Amino acid sequence: TMTDPTLHLAVHLSMILSLRVGEILGLQPGDIDFDAADGRGTITVGRSLQRTEKLALEKTDPNQIYHIFPDQREGSSSALVLKKPKTKKSSRTLYLTKPLKEELLAWLEKLRQDELAMDGRYRNCGQLFRLPNGMPVAPEALSKWYRTWRAEHPEFEKIVFHGLRHSSATYQLIESGGNIKAVQGNTGHATTGILMDTYAHTQDKPRLELAEKLEADFYSQDIGSPKSGSVPVKENLPDSIQITPEGMLKVVRQMNPEQRREFTRLLFA
Structure with a gap:
């Protein structure tokens, strides 16, 4: 039901790898190693793409900034900035699933086709997520596309894009039997305490369901x-x-x- 390849890949990355929006858009093709981990493949998170007010940029430590993209609109008061990740723990290498690996390979082929179609007018920004003209996808654009899709599909739970990361972390905690350190390695939370404070409710739902099952059965x-x-x-x-x-x-x-x-x-x- 999600036919937009850009949105589909972004949601896939968020759900499987627990990535933040900025981390998804901060990825570059070179971050992917399809042969690593005995062919399973890995992806390394090391940057975040954010829209930042230019006045705030003047006060930002230059060492935290990798690149400032040129304005798409003349006179814009903000800029797309490629920055260092949120915390040291945010820099991490994650394992791919087979379906995600296949989708990434198809996506890279799509980027090549986009460049050929532009006949020399393609402006390769270097990011994994690009518009058909080669420029970067902005966080607000991705969020808008997701909101539009969600409005068109009321049959799915109403959840904001960042909520996909929460759902991913919750699912991983349950599936791992509560292996907090393993899940923290995937989500990039600064401490296990932050992870548990955020997702402590994950044990409430299954226990409530158990109580309801016991009541119904007994x-x-x-x-x-x-x-x-x-x-x-x-x-x-x-x-x-x-x-x-x-x-x-x-x-x-x-x-x-x-x-x-x-x-x-x-x-x-």
Whole structure:
């Protein structure tokens, strides 16, 4: 449903690699090594593209700036600036997935075709993300394209572009079983504390879902009266839904393998 190749690649990078908008647009073709990691491929994040007011630029440490792109509009009060990343941890090398690697290869071919189509009028800015004329894609342009697409597809969750990075980090935390250091290496957060402060809610949703599943399963069972020596969990319930250790085991035994794995994972999360 996302047919714009520029937007599709940007969203793909954000979701799989947890990249910020500026980091995505700060990438250059030379940052990609398709043969690294035994052919899996890597991409190195080391720059950020931002729109900065020219007055603020005058106060910016020149050592933090790699390049200032020429104005696209005469008299503009701001400029596109290629800067050093947000923090030292923001500089990182990330592993590609096979689909992402294939999309990047197709994208580089598209850039070559764009240059040929311009017949000498192409202005290669050096960035991975370029307009058809070779100039860089601005952060506000990418965000606008994404908002337009989102408005045209109400069936998808309403989430801002930066929210894709949050969703990516949340997914990685859950999939890794809470391996904070590994996820921090991908997201580029300055500290694990910042990562956990931002995404501490990730454990709330699965635990809430577990509580709802337990309620739905346990209270729907005809568990019967507690046997001699058993201790009911909730004594004021009618006999037909008394919760006992035996009853709990009965419910667990009736779960399919996938439900059992999910139950165990969430129980000890």
